[in-house]
Amino acid sequence: MSELRTPEVENLLSVFAKLNDNDTVFALLEDLFTIREIRETSQRLAVARLLSSGKPYSAIEEATGASATTIARVSKCLSYGSGGYAAALEALGDKKE
DSSP, X not given: OGGGOOHHHHHXXXXXXXXXXXXXXXXXXXXXXXXXXXXXXXXXXXXXXXXXXXXXXXXXXXXXXXXXXXXXXXXXXXXXXXXXXXXXXXXXXXXXX
């Protein structure tokens, strides 16, 4: 996905890296994304947390409302992705045992 790392994307990454106030980050999210996109993105992180803790798909579906397809996609990213979910979980204090 190196073609995705455009100067505009690099600017966005720099902004996120420099913002350290949840309210300011939330305001930016509200301006950048739709309510649905914020909810879906947050749901994926919740799915990653539950997958990381060993929960089965059925329990994750019930707890988050995520589809089996979304759970499978997040699971694939946890196993074979770029490490973004692992970094996010570590930032939240979740450690993979």
